Amino acid sequence: MIVMENVYKKYPNGVVAANGIDVAIEQGEFVYVVGASGAGKSTFIKMMYREEKPTSGKIIVNGIDIAKLKSSKVPLFRRSIGVVFQDFKLLPSLTVYENVAFALEVIEESPRIIKKRVMEVLELVNLKHKTRMLPSELSGGEQQRVSIARSIVNSPSIVIADEPTGNLDPDTSWEIMKTFEQINSHGTTIVMATHNKDIVNTKKHRVIAIDGGMIVRDEQRGDYGYEA
Amino acid sequence: MSEMNNEVITVMKLRTIGRHVRESFKSIWRNGWMTFASVGAVTVTLLLVGVFYVILMNLNEVANSIEEDVTIKVLIDTTATPEQQKALETELKSMPEIKSVVFSSKDNELNQLVDSFGQQGEILKLYEQENPLNDAFLVKAAEPETTKQVAKKIEKLESVHLVNYGQNDVDKLFKIISISRNVGLVIIIGLLLTAVFLISNTIKITIVARRREIEIMRLVGATNGFIRWPFFLEGLWLGIFGSIIPITIIAILYKNIYGYLAPKLEGNFIQILEFTPFVYQVSLLLLLMGCIIGVWGSMMSVRKFLKV
Numbered sequence: 001m002i003v004m005e006n007v008y009k010k011y012p013n014g015v016v017a018a019n020g021i022d023v024a025i026e027q028g029e030f031v032y033v034v035g036a037s038g039a040g041k042s043t044f045i046k047m048m049y050r051e052e053k054p055t056s057g058k059i060i061v062n063g064i065d066i067a068k069l070k071s072s073k074v075p076l077f078r079r080s081i082g083v084v085f086q087d088f089k090l091l092p093s094l095t096v097y098e099n100v101a102f103a104l105e106v107i108e109e110s111p112r113i114i115k116k117r118v119m120e121v122l123e124l125v126n127l128k129h130k131t132r133m134l135p136s137e138l139s140g141g142e143q144q145r146v147s148i149a150r151s152i153v154n155s156p157s158i159v160i161a162d163e164p165t166g167n168l169d170p171d172t173s174w175e176i177m178k179t180f181e182q183i184n185s186h187g188t189t190i191v192m193a194t195h196n197k198d199i200v201n202t203k204k205h206r207v208i209a210i211d212g213g214m215i216v217r218d219e220q221r222g223d224y225g226y227e228a
Numbered sequence: 229m230s231e232m233n234n235e236v237i238t239v240m241k242l243r244t245i246g247r248h249v250r251e252s253f254k255s256i257w258r259n260g261w262m263t264f265a266s267v268g269a270v271t272v273t274l275l276l277v278g279v280f281y282v283i284l285m286n287l288n289e290v291a292n293s294i295e296e297d298v299t300i301k302v303l304i305d306t307t308a309t310p311e312q313q314k315a316l317e318t319e320l321k322s323m324p325e326i327k328s329v330v331f332s333s334k335d336n337e338l339n340q341l342v343d344s345f346g347q348q349g350e351i352l353k354l355y356e357q358e359n360p361l362n363d364a365f366l367v368k369a370a371e372p373e374t375t376k377q378v379a380k381k382i383e384k385l386e387s388v389h390l391v392n393y394g395q396n397d398v399d400k401l402f403k404i405i406s407i408s409r410n411v412g413l414v415i416i417i418g419l420l421l422t423a424v425f426l427i428s429n430t431i432k433i434t435i436v437a438r439r440r441e442i443e444i445m446r447l448v449g450a451t452n453g454f455i456r457w458p459f460f461l462e463g464l465w466l467g468i469f470g471s472i473i474p475i476t477i478i479a480i481l482y483k484n485i486y487g488y489l490a491p492k493l494e495g496n497f498i499q500i501l502e503f504t505p506f507v508y509q510v511s512l513l514l515l516l517m518g519c520i521i522g523v524w525g526s527m528m529s530v531r532k533f534l535k536v
């Protein structure tokens with residue numbers, strides 16, 4: 001469950017990227033965040049996983065007010081959230097398996113659990129047969145699936161994705177979309193910023209439209225709504 | 229929230245320590261020339277620190293052994309009766325700050341004076357009949373550093389004509405030691421800062437090379453401590469590696485010097501420091517300084533480039 005109350009964000013350079021946001025996202029929802037470039041989608045999303053702190057307002061994620069969270073507590077908070085990016089952010093020298101395992105190793109999970117969980121999520125994203133390959137040996141879609149596997153390997157309750165299909169061709173984008181819907185079907189909340197009109201209009205979910213740092217539209221089973 | 233607290237406090241697992249050590253060695257290997265330069269800087273610094281330290285400590289020991297030998301000469305009033313002389317001796321012997329009291333007759337004093345002048349001293353023999361010198365007590369202070377105060381105290385006693393002590397030479401030696409210590413300190417601090425700077429640059433390279441890894445660690449919730457450990461260790465290793473050559477060289481050098489000088493100084497009151505435990509002390513000091521330089525250098529970079 002994510003709740004924002006009267007959230008403002010002013011960057012040090014004076015840009016106001018969030019201008020009074022009120023929103024509630026229930027556990028298990030699938031939410032698209034749409035809007036023109038520079039509208040404030042990434043800022044909205046970054047505040048959910050405490051990459052950016054709001055200038056004022058409340059942000060409650062799974063019962064914790066993360067606007068007030070001490071920085072020493074951020075790492076433990078992050079373990080309850082998975083994040084996926086447009087550029088995958090894989091480590092080039094590690095294999096598929098190692099890239100996913102990395103996320104659990106650095107939070108000191110036991111080897112037994114790491115092995116079990118990594119194989120589970122690689123099966124979920126359909127990459128069980130490519131565990132030993134390096135990212136450079138994979139297609140863009142496969143790389144993105146590795147990064148999705150990494151984001152869910154710690155069983156987060158929320159997965160946040162910032163334009164996950166931004167670098168992918170339409171067919172591959174649909175594949176990725178399927179993967180997200182599958183994750184969502186297990187009860188994980190998905191918040192996805194996207195410019196992909198086809199997907200938003202075809203795979204109907206809640207749509208939050210942002211413009212000038214404000215939520216200008218919020219519809220269940222909404223449309224992309226404007227020409228990009 | 230309380231669950232979070234508990235997790236933070238758990239002791240570092242053995243597996244985690246192994247991982248940090250592995251990662252730190254990987255970086256050392258990967259940084260190649262920078263690693264070499266950092267270790268080299270630490271080596272040069274510690275070698276100089278070690279040589280200075282050995283020289284200064286030994287000069288100090290020499291000065292102390294000379295000072296140890298400083299005698300206070302208490303000249304007895306020529307008018308003093310044997311009873312008064314006896315009373316003075318008893319009084320001197322009863323002072324706790326005095327270690328020993330030895331009587332030296334004026335004839336004895338004259339002979340020594342004659343001896344000290346060698347050939348030209350013969351002329352002083354003319355005084356043999358009419359010896360103008362005083363009988364004296366040769367006094368040693370229990371603590372050589374208190375010689376001056378003890379001498380002042382003795383001066384005030386009855387039947388004392390004059391008090392002499394040869395403090396000047398020792399003072400000069402101590403002055404030389406203090407000057408060389410200050411000069412050495414300035415040079416060493418300069419070198420130390422250079423070594424710290426080089427190490428912090430090496431660690432910076434590691435941090436930059438690993439920024440993607442660090443970014444992902446942050447994202448998936450690795451603690452700050454976990455992220456920092458490999459960098460601390462890398463700095464520590466650089467410092468420790470840098471101390472190996474200086475420790476070896478100084479141990480070998482001192483063994484030879486000690487082997488050469490010690491027999492020559494046998495029976496002399498001048499002393500240099502024994503090989504053991506002195507070389508162990510120097511080695512420990514250099515190792516410790518290496519560790520401090522390494523950790524300090526890495527802390528500078530970690531603080532600057534790993535802002536949380």
Ligand SMILES: Nc1ncnc2c1ncn2[C@@H]1O[C@H](COP(=O)(O)OP(=O)(O)OP(=O)(O)O)[C@@H](O)[C@H]1O
Nearest residue numbers: 011012013015017036037038039040041042043044
């Ligand atoms: N770190 C930052 N410092 C200063 N200004 C920033 C920063 N990040 C974003 N901004 C500004 O805030 C506004 C919103 O940016 P944001 O990245 O949230 O937009 P967006 O909707 O994600 O755009 P896009 O679709 O291009 O990704 C923009 O004007 C941007 O220039």
Ligand SMILES: [Mg+2]
Nearest residue numbers: 041042043162
């Ligand atoms: Mg964006």
